[in-house]
Amino acid sequence: MSSPRSRFADIEYDPPIEVFQLTENYKKDTFDKKVNLGVGAYRDENGKPWVLPVVRKVEAQLATDLTLDHEYLAVAGLEEFCIASTKLALGEDSPALTENRGVGVQCLSGTGSLRLAAEFLRRAGFDTVYVSDPTWGNHLGIFRDAHFPNIRKYAYWDAEKRAIMFDRLISDLKGAPPNSVAILHAAAHNPTGSDPTQEQWAAIADVCEERQIFPLFDSAYQGFSTGDLDLDAWAPRYFVRRGFELFVCQSYAKNFGLYNERIGNLAVVTRDADSNARIRSKMRTIIRQMWSNPPAHGARIVATILNNAALFNEWKEHVRTMASRIRSMRELLYQKLKGLGTPGSWEHIITQTGMFSYTGLNTKQSEFLVRDLHIYIMRDGRINMCGITPSNVDYVAQGIHEAVNKVDSKV
Amino acid sequence: MGPPDAILGVTEAFKKDTNPKKINLGAGAYRDDNGKPYVLKSVLKAEKMIADEKLDKEYAPISGLPEFCKASAELAFGENSAVIKNKLYATAQSISGTGALRVGGAFLKAFHNGPKVVWLPTPSWGNHTPIMKHAGLDVKQYRYFDAKTCGIDFKGAVEDIKKIPQGSVILLHACAHNPTGVDPTPEQWKELSQVIKQQKLLPYFDMAYQGYASGDVTRDAFAVRYFAEQGHQMVLSQSYAKNMGLYGERVGAVTVTCDSAEEVGRVLSQVKILIRPMYSSPPVHGARIAAKLMATPELRKEWLVELKGMADRIITMRKMLRDNLTKEGSKHNWSHITDQIGMFCFTGLKPNQVERITKEFSVYLTKDGRISIAGVSSKNNAYLAHAIHEVTK
Numbered sequence: 049m050s051s052p053r054s055r056f057a058d059i060e061y062d063p064p065i066e067v068f069q070l071t072e073n074y075k076k077d078t079f080d081k082k083v084n085l086g087v088g089a090y091r092d093e094n095g096k097p098w099v100l101p102v103v104r105k106v107e108a109q110l111a112t113d114l115t116l117d118h119e120y121l122a123v124a125g126l127e128e129f130c131i132a133s134t135k136l137a138l139g140e141d142s143p144a145l146t147e148n149r150g151v152g153v154q155c156l157s158g159t160g161s162l163r164l165a166a167e168f169l170r171r172a173g174f175d176t177v178y179v180s181d182p183t184w185g186n187h188l189g190i191f192r193d194a195h196f197p198n199i200r201k202y203a204y205w206d207a208e209k210r211a212i213m214f215d216r217l218i219s220d221l222k223g224a225p226p227n228s229v230a231i232l233h234a235a236a237h238n239p240t241g242s243d244p245t246q247e248q249w250a251a252i253a254d255v256c257e258e259r260q261i262f263p264l265f266d267s268a269y270q271g272f273s274t275g276d277l278d279l280d281a282w283a284p285r286y287f288v289r290r291g292f293e294l295f296v297c298q299s300y301a302k303n304f305g306l307y308n309e310r311i312g313n314l315a316v317v318t319r320d321a322d323s324n325a326r327i328r329s330k331m332r333t334i335i336r337q338m339w340s341n342p343p344a345h346g347a348r349i350v351a352t353i354l355n356n357a358a359l360f361n362e363w364k365e366h367v368r369t370m371a372s373r374i375r376s377m378r379e380l381l382y383q384k385l386k387g388l389g390t391p392g393s394w395e396h397i398i399t400q401t402g403m404f405s406y407t408g409l410n411t412k413q414s415e416f417l418v419r420d421l422h423i424y425i426m427r428d429g430r431i432n433m434c435g436i437t438p439s440n441v442d443y444v445a446q447g448i449h450e451a452v453n454k455v456d457s458k459v
Numbered sequence: 460m461g462p463p464d465a466i467l468g469v470t471e472a473f474k475k476d477t478n479p480k481k482i483n484l485g486a487g488a489y490r491d492d493n494g495k496p497y498v499l500k501s502v503l504k505a506e507k508m509i510a511d512e513k514l515d516k517e518y519a520p521i522s523g524l525p526e527f528c529k530a531s532a533e534l535a536f537g538e539n540s541a542v543i544k545n546k547l548y549a550t551a552q553s554i555s556g557t558g559a560l561r562v563g564g565a566f567l568k569a570f571h572n573g574p575k576v577v578w579l580p581t582p583s584w585g586n587h588t589p590i591m592k593h594a595g596l597d598v599k600q601y602r603y604f605d606a607k608t609c610g611i612d613f614k615g616a617v618e619d620i621k622k623i624p625q626g627s628v629i630l631l632h633a634c635a636h637n638p639t640g641v642d643p644t645p646e647q648w649k650e651l652s653q654v655i656k657q658q659k660l661l662p663y664f665d666m667a668y669q670g671y672a673s674g675d676v677t678r679d680a681f682a683v684r685y686f687a688e689q690g691h692q693m694v695l696s697q698s699y700a701k702n703m704g705l706y707g708e709r710v711g712a713v714t715v716t717c718d719s720a721e722e723v724g725r726v727l728s729q730v731k732i733l734i735r736p737m738y739s740s741p742p743v744h745g746a747r748i749a750a751k752l753m754a755t756p757e758l759r760k761e762w763l764v765e766l767k768g769m770a771d772r773i774i775t776m777r778k779m780l781r782d783n784l785t786k787e788g789s790k791h792n793w794s795h796i797t798d799q800i801g802m803f804c805f806t807g808l809k810p811n812q813v814e815r816i817t818k819e820f821s822v823y824l825t826k827d828g829r830i831s832i833a834g835v836s837s838k839n840n841a842y843l844a845h846a847i848h849e850v851t852k
Contacts, residue, residue, distance in 0.1 A: 054692055054718040055661060059570050062728045065735060068521070089517060097515040104513065111510035114503075117496040118745075119488060120706045156554070156738035163737050189736035307518045310742040336586060337593035338737060340557035344707035345744035 065185075066426060074424045082422040083440050085431040088238070088403050089307060090370050095437050098370075100305045102362040106352050110345075118344065123332040125154020125313075126347040132354035133313035137267060137281055137296045144288050148321040153331050154342045157312040158268045158299030159186060162231075164314050165264055165295045166194035167334045168327070169229055174262060176228040178221065180204035182406075182428065184238045184266070187231055202230065205240050210396040210408055212242050218251060224259045234296065235280035236269035236402020239430040243273065243401065249283050253290050263287050268299040273401040275371035277364065293318050300350050302403065303367055309346030370434075374403065377436040384445035390452055405431050413451040421447045473823040481821035482839050484830035487637070487802045488706055489769055492836045497769070499704050501761040505751040514747070519740045521731040523552020523712075527746040530753035531697055531712040534676060535666065535683055542687050542716055549726040550714040551734065552741045555706075556667045556698030557590060559713035563663065563694045564594030565733045566715065566726075573626025577663060580604070580616070580630070582827065584637045584665070587630065596628070604639045609795030609807050611641045617654055625659045628694075633666035634679040635801025638829040642672070642800055648682045652689050662691050667698040672801045674770035676702075676763065692716050699749050701802065702766055708745025773802065776835040783844030791851060804830050812850040820846035 064072075070086035092098045110116060124130065130152035135145065137152075144150030155161040166177070177191045181201035191199055203216030221230060232252070237243055244252060256263055265284040273280045284296045296315040301307045314331070318324045335341070353359040378398045385394045397405050409417070409429035417423040423444060425431045436444055469485030491497045522528065528550040536542045553559035568575055577596050579587050580603035588598045601623065602615030623629065631651075636642055643651060655662055664683050670676040686693060692715075699710040713730070717723045734740070752762045781796045796804055808816065808828035816822045822843060824830045835843060 054722060055572055056570055056692075056715065056722060056726055057718065058572070059722070059725045059729055061725050062732045064728065065521075065731070087518070097517050099513070099516050103516070108510055111506050117498050118502070118705050118707050119496050120486075120700075156742070159735075159737070159739040186736060186739070189732075193733075193736040301518075305516050307516050308740070308743040309516065310738060310740070333589075334593075336557075337589045338558070338561055339554040339709065340586070341707070341709070343554075343709040343742040343745065346742065 070418075070424050070426065077422055079422040081440070081443055083424065083435060083444055085423065085425045085435040085444070088302065088432055089434065090302060090305060090403070091434045091437070093373065093437050095435065095440070098305060100363065100366045102353055102359055102366060103305060103349055106349050106359065110348060116348075121154070121341050121344050121347065123335050123341050124328060125342045126344065126351055128355060129347040129351035130154055130313060132351055133298055134315040136270070136277065136354060137284060137298055137313070137315045138288060138317065139278065139281065139285050142285065142288055144317045149319065149324045150288075150315065150317045151324050151328060152313045152315045153328060153335075154347055155312045155314050156310040156339065156342060157301050158266065158297055159190065160310065160339070160342075161297035161299070161312045161314040162187070162190050162266065163194060163338070164331060164334060165297055166191050166196065168331055169262065169264075170194050170196055171330070171334075174227045174229050176200060176225055178202045178224060178228060178230040178261070180231070180233065180237070182239055183231065183233075187266075205242070205406065207408065210393065210406070212244060212248070214244070214248055218255055221252070221255045221261060222259060224261050226260065228259065229262045229264050230256065231264050231266055232283065234265045234267035234270065234283050235273040236404075238268065238402070239404050239426070239428065240406040241400030241402050241404045242396070242406070244283075246282065246286070249286055253287055253292070256292065257290070263292055263294040265294060265296040267296050269302055269402050270298070271303045271367035272371055272374070272403060275368045275375075277367065288317055300346065304350055304353075304363070306346050306349065309349070310343060311346030311350055374433045377433050377441065378405070380438070380441050381433075381436060381445060384441055385448060388445060388449045390445075390449040392452060403432055403434055405433055407431055407448065409448065409451060413455045416451050416455045417447050421450070423447045469823050469825055476821050476823075478821035480839075480842060482823065482834060482843060484822060484824040484834040487701070487831050487833065489701060489704060489802070489833045490836070492772065492838070494834070494836055494839070497704060499762065499765045501752055501758050501765055502704060502748055504761070505748045505755075505758055508751060509747050519552070519743050519746075521734050521740050522550075522727055523741045524743060524746045524750060526754060527552055527750040528712060530750055532714055534669065534753060535680055535695060535697060535714070536687055537677070537680065537684055540684060540687055546720050547717050547723065548714050549717055549723040549730065550712050551727065551730050552746055553696070553711040553713045554738065554741060555700050555709040555711040556665065556696055557586065558709065559696035559698070559711045560587065560590045560665065561594055562730060562733055562737075563696055563713045563715070564591045564596050566730055567628055567661075567663075567694065568595035569733070570729060571628065571661065573628070573659075573661065574624050576624070577628040577630050578623055580632065580636070582638060583630070583632070587665075601629070604641060604805065606807070609641070609805060610798065611643060611647070613643070613647055617650065620651070620654050620660070621658065623658055623660060627660055628663050629655060629660045630663045630665060631682065633664045633669065633683050634681075635668035635672035635803070637667065637801070638803050638825070638827060639805040640799030640801050640803045641805070643682070645681060648685055652686055652691065656689070656691065661694065662686055663694045663696070665696045667696075668701055668801050669697070670702045670763070670766040671770055674767035674774075676766070687716065699745070703749055703752060703762065705745045705748060708748070709742060710745035710749050773832045776832050776837075776840060777804070779837065779840045780835060780844055783841050784848060787844050787848035789848045789852065802831055802833050804832055806830055806847065808847070808851065815850045816846050820849070822846050
């Protein structure tokens with residue numbers, strides 16, 4: 049029996065997403081000194097994934113808790129999770145909370161929160177979104193699939209100076225047309241690891257006010273920049289104090305190590321309580337068309353921990369552990385490069401924060417590292433500091449040294 | 460203000476009602492004979508096993524856990540089918556049934572080389588239309604339910620399907636049609652297969668109740684398997700919300716059947732591009748449980764027994780309700796209560812009767828007269844029959 053030709057016979061292969069392909073290639077590699085500095089997941093000092101002990105503890109409790117069922121969560125998610133999460137983003141004493149105009153909607157991690165935000169903002173009449181140059185690649189896909197007709201960049205990274213190109217950033221945002229949204233990285237900018245100072249944030253707020261740009265904070269690394277949850281939330285809280293309506297897209301993938309449970313929150317801050325309720329109801333309609341209601345497991349874990357003082361403290365300690373290990377690896381790599389006399393300035397490695405470092409290596413140098421030395425980094429020179437351990441830091445430093453010296457320094 | 464979701468709004472109203480005799484027959488979630496949610500023992504066992512394995516929390520692949528996807532496709536098509544033996548399924552883990560439909564819809568919008576229109580039976584699950592529209596597809600309807608007989612309008616369905624523009628997408632409920640509970644017979648499925656082939660339509664099966672309808676996973680997959688055998692290329696959405704009681708863990712799968720393993724690769728690469736900007740990768744907890752249940756022989760046996768237990772309880776409640784209505788002295792024909800299958804029953808109650816039964820008897824159901832039999836127990840059965848009789852006599 050012959051069947052007609054497939055309707056999808058002409059579909060082409062879409063290129064795999066770089067960061068995942070990198071890890072796949074790494075896994076297949078048999079070279080014994082291989083290092084994976086690609087995907088943004090925390091690794092301990094042995095290069096292993098780290099499930100936070102407090103998470104294990106709570107999961108074990110949940111597994112034997114016979115009062116729990118697997119019923120549907122509400123469309124907007126587990127309420128005690130949403131409340132605690134929004135509090136974590138905005139701060140307990142936030143005017144948004146005391147005035148009942150700051151509420152959360154549980155979403156599928158950071159991606160889901162951003163997608164819901166994009167879908168809602170599009171329906172609310174926004175048609176332009178500004179992303180930093182560079183930014184997390186998926187920002188573009190998210191807003192494109194949410195049918196934003198205009199996706200623009202604001203200058204951010206000065207490759208030569210290895211710092212934020214602040215004047216251009218401001219002038220780019222000053223050119224924003226009406227109905228613009230700007231994606232701002234709350235802390236530990238991905239991929240550069242370079243954040244604005246508090247003064248610079250104030251200037252960004254000024255422009256947003258002037259041009260009526262809607263601030264959309266992407267907060268995927270709260271705690272990873274300084275090790276302090278409140279410090280890492282300074283920027284969105286400042287904007288709230290300035291009176292902005294804004295969203296904060298929170299992910300618990302990294303700071304709770306709950307990557308695969310897809311737990312996140314979209315914190316909505318409005319000028320008044322009534323708008324807040326109306327926005328949430330519109331968001332529920334959108335959610336119903338994408339995933340109906342969010343997964344329960346991750347929400348229960350995070351809610352349990354955030355709402356219990358002892359567990360919360362335990363978690364904060366884990367976050368400090370992760371942040372300080374990253375900081376010490378930054379120090380170590382920097383020292384090694386200085387020791388080798390690698391040409392160029394490498395200070396950005398210790399001034400940048402969070403998981404990533406934009407090394408400044410160009411495409412050819414990055415490809416050399418992967419192909420010849422089995423050191424897996426992104427083509428744009430981004431490395432995940434978490435992939436560095438005391439046992440591989442020498443090899444990595446040597447590799448960078450070689451790349452800079454041997455490979456064409458012009459792209 | 461967005462309108463409250465019709466189905467979920469019923470539960471909200473139910474919660475506020477203080478009448479001790481209130482019954483919630485709104486949302487489709489299984490309840491035991493005490494009206495309580497039922498966590499399958501096999502699920503509890505699997506969960507404990509998984510916790511003991513101390514697995515990591517690393518990102519799942521964009522298309523989900525491979526072992527889950529494989530088991531899910533096998534459950535649908537049968538281990539010995541050509542689709543499975545030749546690995547012709549492009550399966551991605553999804554956010555339950557909703558997510559599967561949404562991703563499948565988006566895939567068709569981007570790549571289907573026929574009219575970007577999906578044809579739904581009348582009526583269909585209320586969320587089908589919003590999901591497909593959000594995915595960018597146009598939505599049209601074909602006749603399905605016969606309000607006069609509370610059965611299938613097969614003649615009307617075939618007539619309408621014959622007129623669907625060639626190459627369009629037709630959505631079919633694999634079993635336990637929601638909201639009517641009315642399924643085609645195997646003979647009717649065979650005829651549908653022919654007509655659909657003639658019109659060169661692409662079947663999109665929504666299978667949210669495999670095992671839950673008859674109690675037998677093989678029987679409930681008849682339509683899907685028959686169509687596959689007949690050479691139809693298809694899209695399939697599966698949900699494990701009901702048949703594993705994993706509602707809130709959001710476990711599902713979307714499958715596109717292909718001509719070759721090579722095409723599977725290409726199709727999956729495109730499906731991933733659609734998933735990444737929506738939620739990046741799926742949650743693993745529920746999928747790990749589902750995979751364990753399907754792939755561990757003793758657990759699978761236990762699961763299937765529990766599944767049959769749930770289906771049997773529903774079938775029992777249907778019979779009891781029909782008997783109780785006879786006892787009440789109702790003159791109406793209630794055979795559809797036992798003819799229909801699955802969680803839902805389209806009672807035939809008109810909107811004003813629905814309003815009355817809610818107001819006067821605190822029986823909560825959706826305006827279209829749909830009741831969830833899962834909410835009926837041996838304890839409230841007589842009261843429900845009484846209430847139905849009172850508003851319809």
